[in-house]
Structures are given as structure tokens and as C-alpha cells.
Amino acid sequence: MDESKNIIHETRIPTLAENTGLFKKTKMRAQRTNQRYALLFLGPSILLLAVFIFYPMLKTIYLSLFLTNGSGHNTVFAGLGNYAALLSSPGYLASLMSTLIYVVGVWALTLALGLILANAASVKVRASSFFRTIFSSTMGVSISVSAIFWLFIFNPSIGILNQIAAFLHLPLLNWATDPNLAMISVIISTVWMNLGFAFLVLFSAFQSLPLSLYEETAIEGVGPVYRFFHVTIPLISPTLFFVSIITFIEAFKSFGLIDLMTAGGPNNATNLLVYHIYQNAFLNGNYSQASAESVILTIIIALLTFLQFRYLERKVSY
Template sequence: SILVTLKFSLITVLFSMIISLFLAIICNEKLKGIKLFRIIFSSSMGVSVSASSSIVLFLFHPSVGLINDILNLFGILPINWFTSSAYAIWAISFATIWMNIGFGFLVLTAGLQNISQEIDESCEVDGVDYFTKLFKITIPLLSPSLFYLLITTTLKAFQSFGQVDMLTGGGPANSTNFIVYSIYKTAFSNYRFDYASAQGLFLLLLITVIMVIKFKLERKVHYQ
């Protein structure tokens, strides 16, 4: 359960932050109609866990799901996403990443808008190309927002429960039996409250260790 949770956290945190950063950078450009896309990209914040899980259940349906229809166009056989121990975690990760994108997009967009316009003007005067400015100036100045998003997204990943309960029930073969769901099943299905309490305490210690390690990285954050 711990290994599955760590794998799930790595997948969701990494992809959530990359996609959110990409969308925020796009929407920070001064383009016509960009406000509409800002609304669309942040709309996932208004979707509940149950609603998003229901949508993902339909998208990844083995026979009528859109994902398998797209794979079929490339000659790939349909995949039983929720009954395969190799693919079930990716279906749940998809739902979680989608839910995280809206929040991450808003946080990073706010961070980008707080960067002084004088920096962009100086880069234009000095002839700095777009990607050099992005990786050498913009992203380092955005590091406080990225660090905050890293912490909050990690905590959300370790607390994931609703999507697991609705989509896979911890299966198949415990491949999606995340630690919070394991605590729930141990306590309220097996009535082992003592063992569930021990699991909860271990989860607290695990999150504490991970947070301490991440806060060690705060020295690389560029606060203005």
C-alpha cells in the first residue's frame, strides 16, 4: 500500500505541475480571447470527486469509452483499465491530475502575473530569447508558487480516497489500494481499529518525513 501510494503521488504531482505550468505560461501571453481559455482551464476546480470519477469511468470504459476508441485508431487493442493491475493506477491518476489542474493553473497564473513587467521589458531590450527568459528568469521567479503547489499537491495525493472508492475499490490485486483507502477498509470493513490506528500513525510519520525533505528544498526558492 505504501509503495502504491508513493507511485501514485509521483505520477500525479509530476504531471499536475507540468501541465499546470504549461497552461499558465500559455495563458499569460497577451492573446485575443485568452480569458475564455483561463476559464476553461480553471473549470476543473468546480468538479467534485464523484463527478470527475463518473466521467473518467465513462471515458475509460472498456467497450464504449473514448480512450479505447482513440487507441483503436492507432491499432491498439482495447484495454480493461479498471480490471488490470498494470493500468488501473493510470486511470485513477488521470482523474486526480484533471482535478488538480484547475487549482495549479490558478496558483501559477497568479504567480506569473506578480512578476514585474520591467523584467520582460529589460529582456526585450537586451535581446534575450523566449526560452532563455523562461528557464533562467521566469521559472526561478515563479519558484515560490511552484513550491507551494508541490506541497499542496503532494498532500492531496496522499489523501486520495473518493476516486479509488468509486473506480476500483482498491483493486485489482491491491494495485490501487492507497494507504488512506487501506486505513478505511481496515477500520470499517475488517473492524481492526487498532491496526487502522497504527496505519494512520505511520501515514502521519511518512508525510512528516516527506515534508521535511521538501522544506529542505526551500533554500532554492527565490522569494522577492
Template sequence: MNTLDREIPLTPAAHSNAALHQRKTSTLSARRWKETLLGYIFLAPSLLLFVVFLFYPLVQSVYLSVHETDPRGRVAGYVGLDNFIDIFTSEKFYKSLEVTGLFTLLTVPTGIALSLLLAALTHNHLRGMRIFQFIFSLPVVLSVGTSAVIWMMLYHPSVGMLNYLLSLAGVQPVAWLTDPKLALLSVSLMTIWMNLGFTYIVLLSGLQGIPDDIYDSAKIDGAGPFRTFVQIIMPLLSPTLFFVLIVSIIGAFQSFGQIHILTKGGPVDSTDVLVYSLYQDAFINFRFGTGSAQALVLFVLILILTIVQFKAFERNVHYQ
């Protein structure tokens, strides 16, 4: 008992209240611990998947990037930063980086602009619009492999639909995938169509999240459809556009499946993007150390590019 208790003796009721308060505090603390433990139990499957399929491969890539490996992927010796030096002194790396940048410029702005146009045209509540929304969303259900095979048939030099339509117009057949000047453009067209469904759905959802009162107020103020869309809707849609921009650029830098199926990096390395170059080094030439180093370089490039986008464009994003 402290001095205060000796000077002012506590009544039995005060002792009872203090004991009750202490029991409530301990009960609340135990409940919080149980809730925290329950939360970690529910998170355990996701955390396990992240560890197995994300964190462990990342650590293993860092480990392999500073080692030399044999064709079976076993570590043969420590090489330090030699793999990174080989990458940054290789002309092929800068060529792949150039192709990746051009591929991103061809696919991302065009895909976003086309998706935004289709979303704006099908946003109204006219009868039958649901059918068009369903049609424009269809590419999202197709895998990369399926989409690539479909476009490979369309691009076929002799029996492809595109060359058949050109022949009806009196135009000579085009070597879509074997001409170094057209191969990257052809793959870009296929990628724009493949990503159209996801981008369209996201932008359409953003437009549908804008209250109808804003459109009505703009009409009352005398603003036309174009002015309303540019000066009112676009700022309100800027968070969605910002999200789509970041995701599309990351996806463009990670594109692999359609290039592997359609062109295999050719002709004359005209479609040899960074991910396909990484694949060739690691799984064709069995240089797993160099491939891991390239994967880390690609990760850093995407990270830097994403940070630059946040610094440059987020200030123009208007959150409601």
C-alpha cells in the same frame, strides 16, 4: 517612604505625575488583557473545531494503535507495539508503500509541469485569455466523487468515450480499470486532471505576482521568452513551486476517494495505496487497532518526507 523620599521630599506636582503614570500603566495593562481575552474569544470556535476534529482523533488513534479492538471498535486488550510490528513485517504494507510512491511519481511532477505550462501560456493579457483561465480552473470546483464518476464513464470498456475514440482510429478497446498494468496509470490520469485546477490557480497567481517591469527589463537586455522564463521567472516563482510541490505530495499520499470509486484497490492490489489499505484494515476487516497504527505510520512518513523536502529544496527557493 524610602530613603530617597526622606532626603529629597517630592513636590505635590511630582506626586501627581507619579500617580498619573501609575494609572496609565495599569490602564494599559488592563487594555492588553482585554485584547488578549478578546482574541481568545474569537479563536475559541476554531480551537474547538481543532480539538474535536483533529487533536481528539489523533489522541484516540495513538490510544487505539496499542490496543486490540473488537468489531464494534471497543478496546479488547493492550497489545503494546504488536500492531506496529505486524505492519512492518507485512509484505502488503511494503507493496502498498511501493504503489503509493509510484502513484506520487506519476501524478505530482506531471501535474505541476502541465499546470505550469498552462499558467505560462495564459498569463499574458491577450483578449479572451480570461475564458481559457476559467476553463483550466474548472476542475477545482468538482468533488473527488464527482470527478471519479465522470472518469469512470469515460473509462467504461464498452460505452466509454475513450474507447470510442480508439475505435475510430482502429484500435482495440482498452481495459483501463481492469488491467493491472493500466489501472494505476488510469487513476493517475484522473488525479492529474482533478488536481489541475488548484495547481493551475496557484501557479497563475504566482506568475501574476511578478511585476511587469521585470519582463520589460529582460526584453530591453535582449533576453528571449525562453531564457526570461527559465533564468528570471522560474527563480522568482520558486516559492510558489515549492508550496505546490509539498501540498501535491501530501495530497498524493492521502489519495483515497478516486481509488475507492474507480478500482477499490484492484485489480490484484495494483492500486492499493496506503490510505486504502488503512481503510480496508479498519472499516472492512474491523481491525481498528491496526488501522490506527497504519494512520500513525502514514503521518510519520508524510512528516519525514516534508522535512526532507524543506532540507533539500528550500535552499534553492528565492524569496523576494
């Protein structure tokens, strides 16, 4: 009888409180294990972001508040003096205006041409795959090769454009050396470089459109122009919005083509903000002013991107 009591005592069922405590301990142990694995996998990425993104960003803000010598060391605390000097500088304001003209031109033309080419390539005709390859081929061209290609086209003596103009008895133009035409030349070159990405992403959106909807609109007698603006555009609006944001930000960051084609000239006509920062930092050694320009550029991009999300996203149909 005593042995049966001992067996019952040893095999008793745990109470509710004991089960709850055991569950909590097991859950906490699992959470700590998950946290260790998360740090193990995210640690290298966080370290790289800290070294190459967060630290340079904070260092740039810090330098923008000081005057620096030629080696980049702080000399005098200036507060917001660097920002005030920039915003009252005619050269910087001219660079800001040139950048806005450039960004709007690149953004509008890239989206418009990307839509036109994607719509044309989505029509299944003979050799359509060949044209799709041609339209997206600019993605594989480096900036240096693109600059050489367009400098040859814009060359005033042997350039293709001036040869065509001479054949048609039109006036010859100095595309890359005329202050009134240099910005147009750079915009054309940049649009050509960005068009491959925009076309490829928009074309994938066109391929996902339901054919049944187009058949119904064709039966109802809807014209192609009306169908494009009132059926196609709303259906691909999420992809179009994505391409719009990426193109907008990349246009603000343009540097390579400017450096290789015009070097900010002629007469600072193409001296965009990023190239202006490069000149102040690495050519003039004015790191404090270049840091202030970088902060202002970041604020401008963030503000205009926010406005796009605030107003343009309302027209996106998900």
C-alpha cells in the same frame, strides 16, 4: 496661610515610584483584558480543534498500542506490535509502494502541467479568458462527477479512448481493470481534478511578474526557454513551492476517486494507504491496525514535508 498649605498638600505631584506603580497596574489590567478577549475569540476555534483534531489524534495513537475487538474497544496491550506487524506485512508494503508511485506521479504531472497552462494563459491573445476559465473549471467539479466522467472515458466498450484506438487500428486497453494500467488511470484522473487549483494559483503568480524585466531580456536576445527556466521560475518560486507542498500532501490523502473508480483494485494495484486504512477500520473492524497505519502515514507525510522545506526551500527566491 494654613489654607494655602492645605491646597498645596492636596494638589502635590505624585512621586516617580507612585507613577511607576500606577503604570504597572494599568498595564497589567490591560493585559488581563486582552487575554479575556483573546480567549473569547479563540475559545470556539480551540474547542473545535480539541474535539475534532487533537482528541482523535491522541485516541488514534492510544488505539495503535492495543489490540481491539470488532467494536473498537481495547482488549490486550500490544505496544509496538501493531507497527511491527504492518512493517513486515507484504500487503502493507505493497500498498506503501503503490502510494509512493501515485504521489510522485500526481505531484510531478500537476506541477508540470500547471506551469505549462499558466504560462500559456498568461499570453494575451484572443479568447485567452475563455481558456483560463476552461483550465480552472475542474475546481468546480465534485469527486463523484469526476469519477463518472473518467470511468466513461476509460470504459473498454464505449470509452472515448478505446473508440479512438479502434479508429486508428490500435489495440484496445482495459484502463481501469488492468492491474498494469489502473494506476495510470487513477493518476490521470487525480491530476485532472487538481489541475484547476494549481493552474489558478500559478497563473496569479504569472500575472504579478514585471513586464519590464521581460522586455529587457527580449532586447538582449534571451530565448523563451532560457527566460522561462532562469527568469520566470525563480520569480514565481515561492508560489511554486506552495503549490508543490499542497499538491504533495493532498496526493497522500487521496481517497474519493480510488473508492469510486477502482475500490483499491484490480488485485490491490491501487490500494493506497488511505484506502487500506479505510478497509481495515470500517470493513474488517481492525481498528488497532488501522490506527497504527494512520500514525505511520502521518509520520511519512510530516517527514517528507520537512525534507521539502529543508532542501527545496533553498531554491526559493523571496
